[in-house]
Amino acid sequence: MTQKSLEICFTPAAFEAHADSEAVVVVVDVLRATSSICTAFANGVREIIPVATVEEAREMKARGYLLAAERDGYILDFADFGNSPFNFSPERVRGRSVAYSTTNGTGIMKQAAVCHDVVIGSWLNLSALCKWIEGQDRKVVIVCAGWKKRFSLEDAVCAGAIAERLLESGRFSTICDSVHAATDLWNVARNDLLGYIEKAAQRSRLRDKGLDDCIPYCHTFDVTDVIPVLRGDRLVAL
């Protein structure tokens, strides 16, 4: 196999510059959407339907779906629960179809659907995800969900760790500056990942709302082997 190209896109606002119908896109939204999605599949959810807007979320609830939905860290009042990974417990989600809408993460999943495959990345499934990607023989674009079009440190560091792993496999090469930056940030952070994430704006936002209990969990390596992948309008486990 020839080496395939590896790119990172730090914000959905720049996704157009990276979009490629032949690429595998990895969506990363560490705090908290992609960590929660990995957790839901580890806990036996049947499928997750990402919905971008509040109106779509309301409609899915009316159609009988279990609904996880928040904006800016607040649960939408008609939703069943919000965006903490701890909400997606086996008792709640096993065998169920869940509609899911968040501030940042779910919008980019729909935006990336033009690409060959869209998979969900987090610290929780990093090794399994990288192993699967290495077998695909395709260009890879890791997209950081960020925060309202802005760069997010916790997503960039996780993207850097994924990129480093992929480059180490020898199956990828890169001429993408974001990959160099993200792997350098990961190497700054790696010896004290939680300490490094202390300065992330999202860490403060979650603390201010009392939602930061999940942060250590969201930065735990390899809790699960699940690889959520977008098939049509919904995420299923590979």
Added chain:
Amino acid sequence: MTQKSLEICFTPAAFEAHADSEAVVVVVDVLRATSSICTAFANGVREIIPVATVEEAREMKARGYLLAAERDGYILDFADFGNSPFNFSPERVRGRSVAYSTTNGTGIMKQAAVCHDVVIGSWLNLSALCKWIEGQDRKVVIVCAGWKKRFSLEDAVCAGAIAERLLESGRFSTICDSVHAATDLWNVARNDLLGYIEKAAQRSRLRDKGLDDCIPYCHTFDVTDVIPVLRGDRLVAL
């Protein structure tokens, strides 16, 4: 003075999320637009009119302006010269009005014109620029021109150096993740700045076109005290 907020925007694609009519915007396009602009003012240019499109560039030439214009490193065939800082020599530019259009840098200058002030930043004028900004008592947004909406390493590192200097003044604080990332990258790069920039995509692009002779110069600190600022549709020296 209370501390003012400091942000970095890594790509013009995300500028909307950072735009603020009360802010001072610093545009950074190290290779090569903002380095060339600082050089031009150091060499006595009277004013520089940034133009975003090829059509506007053609029109300015027809109106009698000296025209510096390139796309993807190639001089537009009707332009007087291209985007190397070495083109903006005293013999050529002293006392002249120059219309200027580049692949990335000049577009964001026009986009940022909604903000309170737009100034031009580079390694060449870093200390003078920071000293002036510290006296403004305003929110600051440093915008990296990047490459066709993508993140550029050389701009991020320069933005990080500017941000570090501003934070050290005690007059600014930040809750912007891009500032943390950029200052960390600057600290990775600072002991061997030119060596670090070797991996930047723009470094390779310029080498491939034989245009990389200006790279060491573009990474030289404090060659000039000029601070180019946008006034209406043109840049003048403060």
